[in-house]
Amino acid sequence: xxxxxxxxxxxxxxxxxxxxxxxxxxxYGLAEAWxxxxxxxxxxxxxxxxxxxxxxxxxxxxxxxxxxxxxxxxRFLDVDAEYFLRALEAQCWxxxxxxxxxxxxxxxxxxxxxxxxxxxxxxxSRFGYVLGKFVAAFASLASVTVxxxxxxFVYQCYCAPPGWTMANLSIAFGIVAGTTIWITLLxxxxxxxxxxxxxxxxxxxxxxxxVLVPAGVGGIVTAVLxxxxxxxxxxxxxxxxxxxxxxxxPEMVRTxxxxxxxxxxxxxxxxxxxxxxxxxxxxxIRGREVVRG
Amino acid sequence: xxxxANTLTNRLKQQPWGLWWLQARRLTRIEVRRNLLSWRASWxxxxxxxxxxxxxxxxxFDRFDSRNRLDMSDDTMVLAGIxxxxxxxLGVFFGCxxxxxxLIRGEMVERSLHxxxxxxxxxEILLLAKFAAGSFxxxxxxxxxxxxxxxLTYLPYGTAGHDFVFNGPGLAQLEAYLxxxxxxxxxxxxxxxxxxxxxxxxxxxxxLVLGWEAINPVLPSILQKISVASYLRHLxxxxxxxxxxxxxxxxxxxPVPAWAAVFGLLVLIAVVLAYSCYRxxxxxxxxTTD
Numbered sequence: 001x002x003x004x005x006x007x008x009x010x011x012x013x014x015x016x017x018x019x020x021x022x023x024x025x026x027x028y029g030l031a032e033a034w035x036x037x038x039x040x041x042x043x044x045x046x047x048x049x050x051x052x053x054x055x056x057x058x059x060x061x062x063x064x065x066x067x068x069x070x071x072x073x074x075r076f077l078d079v080d081a082e083y084f085l086r087a088l089e090a091q092c093w094x095x096x097x098x099x100x101x102x103x104x105x106x107x108x109x110x111x112x113x114x115x116x117x118x119x120x121x122x123x124x125s126r127f128g129y130v131l132g133k134f135v136a137a138f139a140s141l142a143s144v145t146v147x148x149x150x151x152x153f154v155y156q157c158y159c160a161p162p163g164w165t166m167a168n169l170s171i172a173f174g175i176v177a178g179t180t181i182w183i184t185l186l187x188x189x190x191x192x193x194x195x196x197x198x199x200x201x202x203x204x205x206x207x208x209x210x211v212l213v214p215a216g217v218g219g220i221v222t223a224v225l226x227x228x229x230x231x232x233x234x235x236x237x238x239x240x241x242x243x244x245x246x247x248x249x250p251e252m253v254r255t256x257x258x259x260x261x262x263x264x265x266x267x268x269x270x271x272x273x274x275x276x277x278x279x280x281x282x283x284x285i286r287g288r289e290v291v292r293g
Numbered sequence: 294x295x296x297x298a299n300t301l302t303n304r305l306k307q308q309p310w311g312l313w314w315l316q317a318r319r320l321t322r323i324e325v326r327r328n329l330l331s332w333r334a335s336w337x338x339x340x341x342x343x344x345x346x347x348x349x350x351x352x353x354f355d356r357f358d359s360r361n362r363l364d365m366s367d368d369t370m371v372l373a374g375i376x377x378x379x380x381x382x383l384g385v386f387f388g389c390x391x392x393x394x395x396l397i398r399g400e401m402v403e404r405s406l407h408x409x410x411x412x413x414x415x416x417e418i419l420l421l422a423k424f425a426a427g428s429f430x431x432x433x434x435x436x437x438x439x440x441x442x443x444x445l446t447y448l449p450y451g452t453a454g455h456d457f458v459f460n461g462p463g464l465a466q467l468e469a470y471l472x473x474x475x476x477x478x479x480x481x482x483x484x485x486x487x488x489x490x491x492x493x494x495x496x497x498x499x500x501l502v503l504g505w506e507a508i509n510p511v512l513p514s515i516l517q518k519i520s521v522a523s524y525l526r527h528l529x530x531x532x533x534x535x536x537x538x539x540x541x542x543x544x545x546x547x548p549v550p551a552w553a554a555v556f557g558l559l560v561l562i563a564v565v566l567a568y569s570c571y572r573x574x575x576x577x578x579x580x581t582t583d
Contacts, residue, residue, distance in 0.1 A: 038497060097500060199402050202394070204496035208503070209387045213340065216383040220344050223371045224351045 021124045025132025026139070032109075033102040033140050042101060046094035046144040053087045053152055061159035079156050081247045084171050087152055088243055091145045092182050096211060102140050103190025104203035106133045111284070112198050120287035130281055134187050141183035149175045174246035182239055185270055192277035195284040211235050228259045232269045242266050316414050317422040324426030328392055329433070337430075340388045341438040344375050348445035355449075365450055365457060369466075372446045373531035376439065376470050381477055381522050382506065385435055389481040390499050392431050396423040397573075398489035404580050416573045424486055424566065431478035439474050443467050462530070469530040476528070476558050480521035483565040490572050521561070527554040 033039055059065045060077040069077065110116050119129060153172050157165040193210050197203040214233040221230025231237050238261065244251055245263055328334055397420075400406035409419055447454035447463060457463045484502060488495040509520045517523040526532075527549040549557075 100500070101497070199399070201398065201402070201494040201496050202391070204494070205387065205390055205394075205499060208500060209383075213383050213387060216379045217343055217347070220347050220375055220379055223374060224344075224347050224368075225355070 015123070018128065021122075022128050022132045022135070025124070025129060026135045029106050029133055029136030030139060033105050033136060036101070036105065038101055039098070039105075039140075042094070042098045043144060046091065046098065047148070049087070049090035049094070050148040050152070053083075053090075054155060056083070057152060057156050057159060061156075079160070081168075081171055081174075081249045084149065084153065084175060085243055085247050085249045088145075088149055088175060088178055088247070089240065091148050092179065092239070092243075095141045095145050095183060095186060096208070098144055099137065099141060099186045099190040100204045100207035103137055103187070103207060104194045104197070104200045106136055107191055107194040108197065108200040108203050111195060112200065114289045116285065117287045117289055126282075126285050126287075130191070130285055133191055137187040137190055138183055141186060142179070145183055146176060146179040149179060171247055174243070174248065178239075178243045178246045181242065181270065185235075185274060188274050188277035188281075192280040195281055222259065228261065229265075231259050231261055232265060235273075238266045238269065313415065313418050317418050317425065320409075320414070320419060320422035321426040321429065324396065324423055325429055328426060328430035334430075337388045337391055337434060340384045341434040342441065344379060344384075345438055345441040345445055348442050352445050352449045365447075365453060368446050369531060370533060372442065372470075373529060374533045375442060376473060377526070377529055377533050380435065380439065380474065381525055384438075385431070385474065385477040386481055386503060386506070388435065389427075389431055389478055390485050392427045393424075393482045393485040394489040394495050394499070396427055396486060396489070397576075398493075398495060401578060401580070407578055410576075410578070416576070417570045420486075420570055420573045421566070424482065424569075427482050427486070428479055431482060432475050435474045435478060436471055439470050440467070443470065466530040469528055472555070473525050473528050476555065477521065477525055479562050480524075480558050483562045483569070484521070487565050487569045487572070490569060490576065518557070521558065524549075524554045524558040524561075527551065 034043075056077070057079055060079045066077065110119060116129075120126065124132075150172065153175060189210055190207050193206050194200075194203045197206050215236055218230045218233030218237075221233065222228060223230075237259070241251070241261060242263065243249075251260060328337075397406065400409070410416070443463075443466075447458055450457070458467075485495065485499060488498045488502075492498055506520055506522045509517055509523055510526075528551055
């Protein structure tokens with residue numbers, strides 16, 4: 001097509017800072033993610049264990065309750081690192097179905113509808129696009145993991161006798177570190193697999209499979225080759241061990257065999273998983289359109 | 294009563310069974326080719342054959358003593374664990390989810406189902422042919438992977454392995470594992486085919502099924518009957534107990550005879566398929582909303 005007018009000039013006014021452009025993607029991403037009734041249902045469902053744990057803190061710090069059950073075992077009323085580990089595990093596992101539902105909504109629509117070339121023609125880089133989607137996923141997951149766990153901690157600080165907070169401050173750091181690692185990994189896995197599956201409905205199942213199937217394969221490697229290193233493929237097992245160490249919970253002897261893994265190996269594996277996900281995103285998030293025919 | 298029966302028999306005889314059979318065969322052939330020979334199906338091969346690949350590494354690199362029966366009994370337990378925990382809970386589950394959810398819902402997403410619905414084929418024939426194709430693909434993949442895993446478990450033991458398979462309980466165990474794989478493919482397949490017709494996005498429902506199957510052993514015995522995996526557990530030739538907290542919470546149900554477990558599962562499959570046939574009669578496509 002011929003271009004007759006040659007008086008177009010680049011925009012020379014004030015431009016928005018780069019972070020603000022990413023912020024637009026985050027805002028729209030969050031709106032898209034939470035516009036679904038299923039997302040809201042999953043978010044509400046993840047509050048059920050939080051409420052149960054909240055009631056437990058109230059009962060544990062209530063003198064009347066303690067007096068009533070004092071003749072029996074008071075162990076279940078203890079609010080210690082093990083209690084927070086249980087809360088952390090419950091909240092973090094609720095994050096998996098939420099992620100498997102939210103991540104395809106964030107990214108698959110753009111790819112399936114060939115909207116990516118249009119989005120990337122705006123003044124935003126590929127990295128900025130992925131960062132915006134990542135922040136939206138991360139914030140969605142943070143609302144059901146780190147926030148409820150920290151609220152539990154703060155409520156316990158408020159209810160407990162003076163001195164409890166300072167003596168157990170490491171638990172709060174453990175909660176923040178443990179949930180941050182988990183939701184970072186989950187966001188990366190969710191976005192990477194969503195970008196590779198064109199069919200959004202299938203992407204939800206694929207994200208579940210991406211977490212659970214390697215765990216099964218790791219179990220087979222451990223059992224067949226008689227090596228504990230197979231457990232490095234078992235994400236639930238690795239994360240449980242990491243959370244135990246971060247919160248300072250003594251490792252429970254679950255089986256006769258010692259399958260515990262060094263923290264360094266777990267961290268290397270988690271970083272490697274994130275890098276693989278980043279490579280998957282790098283391969284797919286490109287401003288191009290493939291037309292077959 | 295007898296007259297009614299005669300009328301029904303006559304009506305059945307008058308149906309164009311030959312044409313239906315031909316249509317079903319052609320549809321099945323198209324679907325099987327799409328399920329097995331496309332690049333998109335490669336992940337199902339991975340799901341099916343990854344245990345066999347690990348067992349191959351074990352067979353090639355680990356040392357075997359043909360007289361060491363202790364190792365062989367260990368490997369027998371490992372194989373049972375692979376079937377019970379990997380194939381039934383993960384491999385067949387996700388494999389069938391991918392295969393069967395694609396049969397109807399996938400065609401809707403790709404906007405090609407209306408070609409089938411416009412052609413002069415009864416919808417029930419279409420559904421059953423697609424189910425047959427999915428079942429053939431899933432059974433072929435997971436059946437052959439179980440045979441490969443079984444062979445790779447006992448081949449390295451040489452004569453001791455040969456004795457175990459042909460003069461011991463080995464062949465009976467292989468038969469049981471294959472029967473479990475076939476029933477798992479049919480059971481999960483029927484459920485996922487129905488879910489893909491009921492829901493626009495069958496995945497949340499499928500994940501609920503996964504969660505239900507996972508917590509099923511700790512549920513009361515009456516609730517354990519509403520599950521594919523619980524029927525299959527009764528068919529296991531070697532039972533592997535659960536580990537950790539699940540072992541404490543597991544509710545041991547009365548052992549069910551093999552024929553009852555198979556019959557129960559077949560009834561479940563038949564009921565689900567009959568309802569799917571009823572649903573497809575009323576199936577409407579709105580591509581704008583799908």
